[in-house]
Amino acid sequence: MSPLLEVENLVVRYPAMGRVRAALKGAEPEFEAVADVSFGIKAGETLGLVGESGSGKSTIARTLMGLKRAHSGSIRFDGREISDASAQEYARLRREIAMMWQDPVGSLSPRLTVGALVTEPLKIHGRRADRRAECKRLLEMVGLPANFAGRFPHQLSGGQARRVGVARALALDPRLVIADEPTAGLDMSVQAEVLNLLAEMQTRLGIAILVITHNLNVVRHITDRMAIMYLGRFVETGPTERIFHAPCHPYTEALLSANPEPDPDAAQARITLSGEMPSPRRRPEGCEFHSRCQYARPECARRAPGVTEHGPQHAFTCHFPICGPSAA
Numbered sequence: 001m002s003p004l005l006e007v008e009n010l011v012v013r014y015p016a017m018g019r020v021r022a023a024l025k026g027a028e029p030e031f032e033a034v035a036d037v038s039f040g041i042k043a044g045e046t047l048g049l050v051g052e053s054g055s056g057k058s059t060i061a062r063t064l065m066g067l068k069r070a071h072s073g074s075i076r077f078d079g080r081e082i083s084d085a086s087a088q089e090y091a092r093l094r095r096e097i098a099m100m101w102q103d104p105v106g107s108l109s110p111r112l113t114v115g116a117l118v119t120e121p122l123k124i125h126g127r128r129a130d131r132r133a134e135c136k137r138l139l140e141m142v143g144l145p146a147n148f149a150g151r152f153p154h155q156l157s158g159g160q161a162r163r164v165g166v167a168r169a170l171a172l173d174p175r176l177v178i179a180d181e182p183t184a185g186l187d188m189s190v191q192a193e194v195l196n197l198l199a200e201m202q203t204r205l206g207i208a209i210l211v212i213t214h215n216l217n218v219v220r221h222i223t224d225r226m227a228i229m230y231l232g233r234f235v236e237t238g239p240t241e242r243i244f245h246a247p248c249h250p251y252t253e254a255l256l257s258a259n260p261e262p263d264p265d266a267a268q269a270r271i272t273l274s275g276e277m278p279s280p281r282r283r284p285e286g287c288e289f290h291s292r293c294q295y296a297r298p299e300c301a302r303r304a305p306g307v308t309e310h311g312p313q314h315a316f317t318c319h320f321p322i323c324g325p326s327a328a
């Protein structure tokens with residue numbers, strides 16, 4: 001089955017500073033927030049995008065939604081190139097690609113009722129439907145009683161607001177949902193409820209989901225595959241369970257070790273990364289992770305690593321991986 005979404009060699013740039021200032025300083029006027037990223041997602045599959053703040057996750061989401069233009073590379077949705085789509089075409093595409101924003105209460109208009117919020121996408125896209133019946137159907141689908149339609153966002157708990165966000169995202173029967181930090185700010189028990197809901201929606205509706213998160217528990221709970229981002233690049237990609245069991249990239253190892261684990265032995269093995277992620281405005285020479293890598297050798301500062309395939313759908317970029325010989 002060919003992927004529903006195929007991204008190839010995507011590069012997204014932002015202005016580094018004012019153009020005149022950049023020219024005066026002899027600096028590059030733009031920098032790459034996303035640098036040569038490729039991935040695909042099939043219908044019914046969930047891909048997790050993980051990385052520290054500033055690694056470029058939201059920029060990928062914004063580019064897929066047509067809110068930011070790609071500098072180069074290709075984005076194909078259902079076989080169609082969409083990276084150069086017009087604003088009108090993107091407006092149509094939003095029926096098929098839905099976004100679940102990070103802050104559900106903040107992203108829901110405070111003056112609209114839940115009923116109006118959930119059915120607003122139908123109105124925007126001129127879809128004829130019995131809105132009251134659609135609202136009931138969507139609320140029931142996400143486990144909320146129909147009488148929630150009369151409530152306002154401030155009357156919802158965090159978990160209920162997240163459910164309304166899911167219902168709204170599903171209103172137009174999308175084929176791809178981009179979920180930005182779907183559990184941020186929720187208690188552990190509510191997080192599990194929301195994740196179960198997403199997993200259930202995916203199985204029931206066969207949609208593809210791209211989950212963007214810092215939270216590795218979220219990734220482990222609902223994704224089939226994961227991509228670890230550092231400075232706008234993927235440093236490791238592969239099946240989620242495989243990476244959790246045997247990561248190859250030292251950055252992945254450090255992220256996994258920092259994940260809260262009930263097992264005290266695992267907690268002792270926590271790796272603390274030195275310093276902060278460098279700025280993509282001034283990329284380090286060689287391997288871009290070398291300044292923070294506990295295994296770095298002189299060669300790492302000199303030469304950027306290429307992509308190494310390590311078994312089915314598993315790949316990484318590191319000169320001295322921690323996973324041993326390829327299991328391909």
Ligand SMILES: Nc1ncnc2c1ncn2[C@@H]1O[C@H](COP(=O)(O)OP(=O)(O)OP(=O)(O)O)[C@@H](O)[C@H]1O
Nearest residue numbers: 014015033051052053054055056057058059060280
């Ligand atoms: N509008 C913008 N103009 C200039 N630089 C930007 C803009 N938006 C993001 N950046 C920069 O691009 C890089 C990637 O940012 P991005 O928000 O995509 O990262 P992220 O991984 O989603 O972070 P977070 O988890 O905090 O949302 C960062 O260096 C950020 O400072």
